[in-house]
Amino acid sequence: MPIEPRRRERRAPLVIAAILAALALLAPGQALASQSQEMILQDDQALVYSSPDSVAQTLTKLKSMGIDRVRVSVVWSLVAPQATANREPTFDATNPAAYPPGAWYRYDFIDQVAHQLGLALYFQPTAPAPNWATTPVPHHQGFRFANNINGKLYGQFVQAVGERYSGHYPVTGLDGKLTALPAIRYWGVYNEPNIGGWTTPQWRKVHGRQVEASPGIYRRMLDPAWRGLIRTGHRHDTILIGETAAYGAGVKGYGASMDPLVFVRALYCVNGRYRPLRGPAATAIGCPARGTRGAFVKAHPALFDAPGWAHHPYDFTKAPSFRRADPNAATLSGLPHLETALDKVFSAYGKHTKIPIYITEWGVQSRGPSPYVAFSQAQQAEYINEGEYMAFKNPRVRSFAQFLLTDAGPNTTAPKGSKAYWATFQSGLLFWPFGTPKPAYYAFELPLWLPHPRHGKKVAVWAQIRPSPRTGTIQFQPRGSSTWTDVAHVAPGGTDGYVSTTVSLPSAGSLRLRWDADPFNPVYSRVAAVH
Numbered sequence: 001m002p003i004e005p006r007r008r009e010r011r012a013p014l015v016i017a018a019i020l021a022a023l024a025l026l027a028p029g030q031a032l033a034s035q036s037q038e039m040i041l042q043d044d045q046a047l048v049y050s051s052p053d054s055v056a057q058t059l060t061k062l063k064s065m066g067i068d069r070v071r072v073s074v075v076w077s078l079v080a081p082q083a084t085a086n087r088e089p090t091f092d093a094t095n096p097a098a099y100p101p102g103a104w105y106r107y108d109f110i111d112q113v114a115h116q117l118g119l120a121l122y123f124q125p126t127a128p129a130p131n132w133a134t135t136p137v138p139h140h141q142g143f144r145f146a147n148n149i150n151g152k153l154y155g156q157f158v159q160a161v162g163e164r165y166s167g168h169y170p171v172t173g174l175d176g177k178l179t180a181l182p183a184i185r186y187w188g189v190y191n192e193p194n195i196g197g198w199t200t201p202q203w204r205k206v207h208g209r210q211v212e213a214s215p216g217i218y219r220r221m222l223d224p225a226w227r228g229l230i231r232t233g234h235r236h237d238t239i240l241i242g243e244t245a246a247y248g249a250g251v252k253g254y255g256a257s258m259d260p261l262v263f264v265r266a267l268y269c270v271n272g273r274y275r276p277l278r279g280p281a282a283t284a285i286g287c288p289a290r291g292t293r294g295a296f297v298k299a300h301p302a303l304f305d306a307p308g309w310a311h312h313p314y315d316f317t318k319a320p321s322f323r324r325a326d327p328n329a330a331t332l333s334g335l336p337h338l339e340t341a342l343d344k345v346f347s348a349y350g351k352h353t354k355i356p357i358y359i360t361e362w363g364v365q366s367r368g369p370s371p372y373v374a375f376s377q378a379q380q381a382e383y384i385n386e387g388e389y390m391a392f393k394n395p396r397v398r399s400f401a402q403f404l405l406t407d408a409g410p411n412t413t414a415p416k417g418s419k420a421y422w423a424t425f426q427s428g429l430l431f432w433p434f435g436t437p438k439p440a441y442y443a444f445e446l447p448l449w450l451p452h453p454r455h456g457k458k459v460a461v462w463a464q465i466r467p468s469p470r471t472g473t474i475q476f477q478p479r480g481s482s483t484w485t486d487v488a489h490v491a492p493g494g495t496d497g498y499v500s501t502t503v504s505l506p507s508a509g510s511l512r513l514r515w516d517a518d519p520f521n522p523v524y525s526r527v528a529a530v531h
Contacts, residue, residue, distance in 0.1 A: 079107075093159075126188075133151055134147045222303070248329075268345040316365065363402055363427040373426050378441045380439070384453060448512065448513050464497045471491045476503070
């Protein structure tokens with residue numbers, strides 16, 4: 001993604017004043033709108049790589065949509081000095097003041113505006129890394145920005161981020177006065193370390209066979225990152241590890257992505273039977289050849305003390321309920337695979353913790369304008385509702401996610417209309433470039449799902465009224481009729497806005513949820529078929 005020139009990062013006082021005036025019209029809401037399952041949204045293009053005016057507008061919109069938390073990539077190379085140099089510059093990498101002037105501006109601005117809106121944030125220090133923190137790539141494939149990242153240097157960077165957003169770091173605020181930056185209390189350690197685009201090598205050859213490499217690289221990054229956050233006052237924060245992708249490649253090689261369960265076992269240094277590795281089998285993947293289980297636990301507190309495992313259970317070609325045959329994959333329907341694997345690795349070290357799962361990135365792509373995506377606009381709307389319902393029903397899942405507010409634009413360096421031209425994410429709720437709503441926007445705003453969509457006296461209905469005020473009406477239209485009839489009025493009592501109820505439906509037809517925030521201009525969910 002392009003980096004905005006730093007000369008544009010400072011805003012004129014009149015523009016800042018206008019932003020503050022707009023924010024003042026909004027009453028601060030609760031930072032956490034859901035106590036049972038948070039909704040996280042990420043759109044770095046709209047937040048990290050946009051102008052302050054656009055960032056303020058986007059955050060305001062996300063707040064009005066009922067988003068609980070915004071995930072933000074804290075991109076190492078955007079703030080690091082001399083990011084394209086091969087030799088590490090001389091500076092105190094743990095001290096945020098030692099970074100270039102203006103380097104932190106975009107993140108300070110996001111932090112301050114979100115705080116004024118009452119919108120919680122989730123910071124994730126991640127690649128692209130500066131060249132001086134990586135090993136040059138000797139292969140024809142792979143990316144320098146994520147090749148064999150130096151874990152110690154990554155930990156120093158994370159410590160600098162943790163210090164700046166500890167709640168005590170003084171800066172000039174939006175109003176021009178000296179103030180402490182609001183604290184960030186939710187963290188992710190790196191992004192998708194089991195994917196070749198984010199970590200290389202994924203595999204390496206030892207005695208003629210391919211063995212896991214990326215888990216050891218991630219472990220060497222995770223330990224110092226954990227210590228850096230603890231040192232800067234974040235011991236009681238939500239620090240998530242993993243951030244794994246749902247499935248890997250069918251082959252093994254330098255940049256070939258790895259299935260998440262294979263990654264988990266190697267990360268925790270256990271074999272396929274979930275017993276700690278010893279000897280050459282251990283050292284081949286960067287694990288200790290000997291030592292007690294207790295010593296391993298003590299050496300790697302992040303692996304065992306982290307409050308949650310973050311995961312991205314996409315399936316780009318199948319519906320959320322589709323079950324992949326690969327036992328080492330973990331799409332949304334395969335989350336029990338991941339949960340069981342984590343339970344077994346903890347048990348292998350005498351721990352009986354059932355670590356919670358945080359879905360921190362997920363979405364469904366749709367056709368239009370890209371012709372290469374598997375799903376239609378209507379399918380995207382349906383599947384994001386089904387996916388959220390599936391996550392809601394899983395007691396281990398603490399958060400759900402929507403990746404992208406607005407579809408990504410095409411890759412203009414590729415031939416127009418080609419598959420490479422459209423090899424960008426089309427999982428947004430708004431169309432690119434004008435931000436007009438897709439059908440998925442309304443489905444996201446008012447999720448609706450019928451677990452068993454057959455008419456009868458007690459038809460189960462699951463829904464959510466995400467924005468406030470949270471009042472709505474379930475409406476039914478019999479097949480062949482053009483009239484909608486109210487069948488239930490709902491006013492969720494909890495702060496999360498979820499509804500689980502039953503209604504009587506005498507025949508086949510259609511069901512929808514009407515949001516009554518403005519009776520003169522109601523908003524409707526997608527229409528669900530009743531058989």
